[in-house]
Amino acid sequence: MNPARKRKLTIVLFLLAGVAVAVGLTTYAFRQNINLFYDPTQIAEGEAPVNVRIRAGGMVEEGSVKRDPDSLKVQFRVTDYSSSVTVRYEGILPDLFAEGQGVVATGQLNENREFVASEVLEEGSVKRDPDSLKVQFRVTDYSSSVTVRYEGILPDLFAEGQGVVATGQLNENREFVASEVLAKHDEQYMPPEVSEALERSAARAREEGREMPQY
Template sequence: MTPKRKKRLIIILALVFGAGLAVGLTMFALSQNINLFYSTSQIANNEAPVGKRMRMGGMVVDGSVKRASDTLRVSFGLTDYESEVTVVFSGILPDLFREGQGIIAQGKLDENGVFQADEVLAKHDENYMPPEIAETMKKRQEAQQ
């Protein structure tokens, strides 16, 4: 092997090794940090794991928002018009959180089937419905027909 080729081989091996390492670490980081999306029906039917971080989307049930009198603890029902799940959240809700509005809650499901949210997302558009919810609802409608 000429010195020049040897040098090239080293460069290529280093590149392959570096790229492999980068891809490996990235995929590991990715697999640790993805949040699966569940509909309220899936959660009500026990299709979702308990204690794992996930997202749940649905419409806030009318008249279900209850606030604690001394803290920022709030609970509300979330529905995809089929099954309802209770969400508990402690903190400030986004401006567009309203009954009847589509929202996404991020957090964990506890043993009692209550969703412990650490983040509530609502979009800045009153007609907005998370695409995930729109799709779930469309599927329901098709199934009913």
């Protein structure tokens, strides 16, 4: 092989190696930024990674909420009715947070298999202008959320924690300016991940001959 062709081959190999490294780093960063959801049974069985940002959720166990009277620290347990996990959080909980309700939180699992939450997904986002029909709220898919602004009469079934579909435009501030808001007629709405976790738990309970509580 003559020297010129050898130099070209060396350059091509270096370029290919550089592209491979770049793709690998991009894939790693992408995976690090995906907040995978784990239910309490998966956490109890050791499937969830420790000290990695994930999402976890289930139903808040009755009688499990413990608040620190001198701070915003709170501890509670979430369950899929097969297993449960302790969640620790410091901050203001959503207005509609309650025992017996579904919840999804973002955070990390510590070495004690406790979930240290950095965010408990918000409800209570509706803000109404008392002097007009203007209203602002946030909608979420439990991964991200967006502000919606609307002026008009909202549907009768519009409520926090319920599904909604809106028609409109995104403005320069990445806010959705709605011209029409339609409420989904599902008064038993709960986060989709929690619903799927409960379905998995119900299937396990059937296999083991156990009864599941109604939810």
